[in-house]
Amino acid sequence: MIRSGPVKTQNENCCKKSDGYLIRVKNSKIEILCRQCRKPTQPYGSGRTISLRHLPLCGKKVTIEITPLRSQCLNCEGNPTTTQQADWYDAKSPCTKAYEKHILLSLINRALLPNPIHIVFNGGF
Numbered sequence: 001m002i003r004s005g006p007v008k009t010q011n012e013n014c015c016k017k018s019d020g021y022l023i024r025v026k027n028s029k030i031e032i033l034c035r036q037c038r039k040p041t042q043p044y045g046s047g048r049t050i051s052l053r054h055l056p057l058c059g060k061k062v063t064i065e066i067t068p069l070r071s072q073c074l075n076c077e078g079n080p081t082t083t084q085q086a087d088w089y090d091a092k093s094p095c096t097k098a099y100e101k102h103i104l105l106s107l108i109n110r111a112l113l114p115n116p117i118h119i120v121f122n123g124g125f
C-alpha cells in the first residue's frame, strides 16, 4: 500500500478507529546518512511520532503513524543528529504526498466544473 524510495517501510499494524483507519508503519531500513557529510551514522533513538492523513479507504479516513529513527554523526563537529525521512511525505506536512496530490486534483476538477446556474440559463434558450 505504501511505496517508498530510499527508506523502506513495513506495515506494523492497522486498526479501525471510529472515524476511519489508523496504520502504524516503521522504517525497515536502519542506515541513516548524515545530513551534512552524507556518511553513515550511529543510531540515536527515535524522533516524535508523526500522524499523516492518507488516501481514504472505502470512504473512510486513513491516518498513518510513523516514528522516524534518529541517528548521530560521529564524523562531523558537534555530532549533529539526523532524523530519518521517507520520500512519501514531507517532514512538515500533515499528510502524505499521495493525499496532497489527491486533494489538489479534486480542487482542480471542482474548479473546472461548469457553474450549474449558468447551465440552467443556457439550457432554456
Ligand SMILES: [Zn+2]
Residues within 6 Å of the ligand: 034, 035, 036, 037, 038, 039, 073, 074, 075, 076
Ligand atoms: Zn556527518
